[in-house]
Amino acid sequence: MTDEYDVVVVGSGGGALTGAFLAQKAGLATVVVEKTALLGGTSAYSGGACWLPGSAVQQRAGIPDSTESAREYLGAILVDPDATAVEAFLTHAPELVAELEADEAIDFEWLPFPEYYDAPGRVPLGRSIQPANVKRGDLPERVGRLVRPPVERDRAGEGGRNTLSGGQALIARLLDGFLRDGGTVLTELPVTGLVLDGDRVAGVAGMTPEGPKEIRARRGVLVAAGGFEGNADLRAEHGVPGDVAWTMAPSGTNTGEPIRAGAAIGAATDYRGVGWFCPGxxxxxxxxxxxxxxxxxxxxxxxxxxxxxxxxxxxxxxxxxxxxxxxxxxxxxxxxxxxxxxxxxxxxxxxxxxxxxxxxxxxxxxxxxxxxxxxxxxxxxxxxxxxxxxxxxxxxxxxxxxxxxxxxxxxxxxxxxxxxxxxxxxxxxxxxxxxxSDLGTKGGLVTDERGRVLREDGHPVPGLYAAGNSAASVFGSVYPGPGAPLGSAMVFASLAVRDLGAAGS
Ligand SMILES: Cc1cc2nc3c(=O)[nH]c(=O)nc-3n(C[C@H](O)[C@H](O)[C@H](O)COP(=O)(O)OP(=O)(O)OC[C@H]3O[C@@H](n4cnc5c(N)ncnc54)[C@H](O)[C@@H]3O)c2cc1C
The missing domain is CATH 3.90.700.10 (Succinate dehydrogenase/fumarate reductase flavoprotein, catalytic domain)
Known part of the structure; x- marks a missing residue:
């Protein structure tokens, strides 16, 4: 069984769906390939805070935020960062918000929530933004059905609420736009490997109940399939404290196969030994x-x-x-x-x-x-x-x-x-x-300022991109403020699809 698209997106969290939405909107035939029956992963459990500094949303709210102050703040708190990638993040964050808000499906608002370090450039009460709530009744039925419920309901085996807020709203809004524009979603399809054409990544290999399936990508593959927080062996191997039982990732989701698939074809990895931690x-x-x-x-x-x-x-x-x-x-x-x-x-x-x-x-x-x-x-x-x-x-x-x-x-x-x-x-x-507990691990595939996965020698692996917790975080071991996981995932997924040919979209 083989399908072919322009872009294959592995996973369906905030980064994955941002990439998929923008790629499809730019006219690239895009498929989201998700391991479980529901979309959104840990992102759907989240508060939906997005640390995307310097955008029109903060300006509208009269918040004293700017790209310059965010640069100053990151400069004060990050340890040995990849300066080019940090600059790409800062430059693209407001562009991304503008691009998303230009679509009727997406609306953000400022969220008061202080940043995590008392450092120069910090904005009083924070600079995070979040998607506006959306009512289930205002969404196509399929969207409401596919979005993973909030954590307390999902763990209890219950469905979602009538008002989708936070991460739920983010996933629902992106998915709504993606499906409206003709995007394809394949669920219950765990990706197990990458398909090569010479040295170029030309698709993914997955497993369906009917057997193995290959999904080919004419332009490239974006891996945004969470970290390895659900994999006890990888946690132990890379010294991530905590426990599979205590992580916040939905049960049966993020076990790191897509990261390992990248490593298996020569991608560089940086596992970091840390997660986005929290008391549990x-x-x-x-x-x-x-x-x-x-x-x-x-x-x-x-x-x-x-x-x-x-x-x-x-x-x-x-x-x-x-x-x-x-x-x-x-x-x-x-x-x-x-x-x-x-x-x-x-x-x-x-x-x-x-x-x-x-x-x-x-x-x-x-x-x-x-x-x-x-x-x-x-x-x-x-x-x-x-x-x-x-x-x-x-x-x-x-x-x-x-x-x-x-x-x-x-x-x-x-x-x-x-x-x-x-x-x-x-x-x-x-x-x-x-x-x-943790909200995910933050080590994974090494990427550059365009979201391209790199080899050990620093050259990109043609056709392979990563974002979110599948990639080694642009913030290193630091958690700058509310929305850093989602904000960075969304920016690098967006940069990846630009590189894939959605440029100038
Ligand atoms: C309660 C809570 C609140 C939070 N609030 C915030 C917040 O407000 N702001 C913020 O930035 N962060 C927040 N976080 C953290 C944040 O949600 C996560 O760190 C982030 O969403 C991870 O995004 P991701 O795309 O890497 O992974 P996920 O969102 O977990 O998505 C990964 C998806 O990939 C799928 N997948 C995994 N393996 C495969 C495979 N082999 N093949 C196909 N699909 C696969 C998974 O099933 C999953 O659906 C919160 C977390 C929690 C638990």
Missing amino acids: LAQPDGGGSFTLGFRSGLMVDQRGRRYGNEARPYDQFGRLMAEAPERIPSWYVFDSREGGRLPAIAMPEGDPAEHLAAGTWVRADTLPELAAAIGVPAEDLVATVERFNGFCASGVDEDFGRGDDEYDTFFAGGEGPNKALTPVTQPPYYAARFVL
């Missing part, structure tokens, strides 16, 4: 839930001690967790001021009663009893909480500076002298188990 609320079924925005309470390790500012950006807290074995699992200690709910945003939180029944949460009338229930030394836990409560009273976290940065107070609603510091004083007390 342990779930009764063994999974983890991306958690951010802690309002009250404190995180302790297995010795009953704090080890960082719990309110700092989630990727940075995840990295702290990875630094010492006694931090995984950790326990989040909180009191009853929110009626027995976790004082944070956990996606999904789960049912407190089920957590208590499963032991992923414990509850006790006193802190020593809580300590006994989670197996940490009682005197250490009590001393830690007393010290923390003292910081809440004074308004100064002398140990970790919680509340010093605008990010720390963005989600917090405390009423004391420091909004981010609320004491743990109202029994019964709770402890919730936390593991190290």
Whole structure:
């Protein structure tokens, strides 16, 4: 079985569908090849924040954002970046937003959400944008049916909501435009290898229920099929902390075969040993839930001690967790001021009663009893909480500076002298188990400023492009701000299709 298109896009996240949408719109016959029955991968679970600096969207909202300030910000935080690729990102981000918004299917708006580093060029309240919500009833039935539901519903085996927001809206809008323009979607077709014509990538090999299938690409192949977060062997081989069970990627999705297929034909890889990390609320079924925005309470390790500012950006807290074995699992200690709910945003939180029944949460009338229930030394836990409560009273976290940065107070609603510091004083007390989760790995195929996959010698592999978590991130090991995964995926997918012949479109 062989099909032929101009462009073959592997995967269906934000990068993949941006590339597919733009290629098809430019008149290139394009196919999206997706492993699972649903489109959108982790991108559909996401908040849909896109770190795309300097666009008309921020200007419309009156945000003091610009390409120059984004350049300054990245210049201050990135470690040994590929300057050409960073510049391509900065230059193309506003062009991409303009190109997308020129289509009636796509609309963005500014999203207040602080950036992750206090560095020159940072924009107060952030410069991320997100797609506007879209109603299921306003979409073609096929689009609504194909978009992967939000994480809490997908994990529970339920369908999506009537209003698609965040990543759901991004995937739905791109897919709507792609199908409208005659694009092709093939689902339940895992790509297992790349097809070569001499040294040129001329298609992909996949597996259908009926047997192997080859899909040929007259112009080229864009691999945007997530990272390898779902592959235990690759994680271990490349030293990515965390666990397949705790990653946020939808079950059965991102196991890295397309990255390996690239490597098998001589592409350079840079696995980085890192992901887009986050604290993960342990779930009764063994999974983890991306958690951010802690309002009250404190995180302790297995010795009953704090080890960082719990309110700092989630990727940075995840990295702290990875630094010492006694931090995984950790326990989040909180009191009853929110009626027995976790004082944070956990996606999904789960049912407190089920957590208590499963032991992923414990509850006790006193802190020593809580300590006994989670197996940490009682005197250490009590001393830690007393010290923390003292910081809440004074308004100064002398140990970790919680509340010093605008990010720390963005989600917090405390009423004391420091909004981010609320004491743990109202029994019964709770402890919730936390593991190290991730939103995907960020190493993969090495690409250049045009999204072209490179060989070890620095020359491009003809016909092969990569974006999103299938590619080694342009931001290296740094997570600059909300929307960095999607923003970078979308920009390099777009640059790839330009190179493929959609140039000037
Ligand atoms: C709750 C949550 C909120 C988040 N919020 C944001 C946010 O607001 N902004 C942001 O930038 N990031 C956010 N992230 C992170 C972001 O969603 C991901 O890192 C990013 O979307 C990954 O994009 P991707 O295209 O690389 O992979 P994915 O979106 O996971 O897409 C990969 C797709 O490829 C398919 N695939 C895999 N292997 C194959 C194969 N062999 N053949 C064919 N198809 C294959 C998968 O099935 C999947 O559908 C969030 C993550 C979570 C979980």
